[in-house]
Amino acid sequence: MTKLIVKNLTGDQIHPFLDELARLRIEVFKEYPYLYDGSVEYETEYLKSYAACSESLVVGAFKDEHLVGASTGLPMKDAAQEFKAPFAAQGQDIDKIFYFGESVMKKACRGTGIYARFFAEREGYARSLGRFDRVCFCAVERPADHPAKPSGYRPLDGYWNRRGYTRRPDLTTRFLWKDLDEVEESPKKMVFWIKPV
Secondary structure (H helix, E strand, C coil): CCCCCEEEEEEHHHHHHHHHHHHHHHHHHHHCCCCCCCCCHHHHHHHHHHHHCCCEEEEEEEEEEEEEEEEEEEHHHHHHHHHHHHHHCCCCCCCHHHEEEEECCCCCCCCCCHHHHHHHHHHHHHHHHHHCCEEEEEEECCCCCCCCCCCCCCCCCCHHHHCEEEEEEEEEEEEEEEEEECCCCCEEEEEEEEEEE
């Protein structure tokens, strides 16, 4: 297999990859547990917030110059309101939090150690900015008996714990999207995981 090249892109450098990143998100998020039925138009609009933020980060994994994996992050103050609200409600200083968005990788390119690299690059970047004391991400939580759950599915909780992240059930949000089997969007519960930097 061709070796994957990892590049860090910030701010304006993200613009040329918005369409590829949008399509990658749709492809990967169709899988359980997200089951996301997305559109390129919505995804491109959502991702513009990353391209517009000078301190955003996309860690891109490239194969033959094509984007096959990506991981994103930006200061929490520049994230969507749904992500900021739980912290603001607790009186936490969102200016000190760096938010990690998705980590997505085409199936054929998984198992190469890039997932760990995604975390390491984003954590290092947040530290390098010098004003953040925490990094966080949120993950969707589905019922244990969800009918679309694949046989042998293993959540990533153990991996996240080993990387030093703590699940915070007191910090939750709900994000709207349409599942593959839904006619309309519905709110999905998401729980935050936090790590000090």
